[in-house]
Amino acid sequence: MTDIYQALADPTRRFILDELSKREGQTLFELCGRLAMAHGVTSSRQAVSQHLAVLETVGLVRTERQGRTKLHWFDGAPLQAALARWPIGENGGDA
Amino acid sequence: MTDIYQALADPTRRFILDELSKREGQTLFELCGRLAMAHGVTSSRQAVSQHLAVLETVGLVRTERQGRTKLHWFDGAPLQAALARWPIGENGGDA
DNA sequence: TTGACATGCAAGTCGCAGCTTGCTTATCTC
């Protein structure tokens, strides 16, 4: 339903990826705090949770349950495939 | 208003980039035809025009007027910056 | 077991992106 491009379209989700790429294995609560601190994101816990679900669906975030907490990891692999779709940088057309 | 990630979120806009990266300097009408042929995109001329405006705003498409036609070029440079935001592939965390 | 903590689920609301419709502008040909 949701593809990786749509997942990246939301600013909050990009901030989440920022935080997860800086510090892996964060819980939902930890992430909410860091989003507020670093990016001024005031989203509620549920909102962040839904964003994480989207990111997990498209493979940008991997998760692991530990007791009553859920840890989240960033996975940049899907980005490579997504952006390899078009030529980057040099396309000696008119330059 | 619109950033590059939001610009990439729409499937039709991605098809437009596909076509423009395959064949540069296309007009709006030419593009509409190719979108229909190659991707089954049935969007109207106005819809495609609006998509092109978005792509031009974020720098993924460059244009040049020639008389009563307007030619469009794909520019992949903004993709590079968008990519560099997160680590791709190897991030020696837990591997 | 009880209470507190961390997360999940589901329905409802609201705003905006994408599309259409109709008209207008600009350029070329005759």
Added chain:
DNA sequence: GAGATAAGCAAGCTGCGACTTGCATGTCAA
């Protein structure tokens, strides 16, 4: 100039995505 072609503009409609609200589930500590 008149007509045809290519594109631009603006207002209105509609569906979907992001958020909230309320409650349910599951886990740990006492």
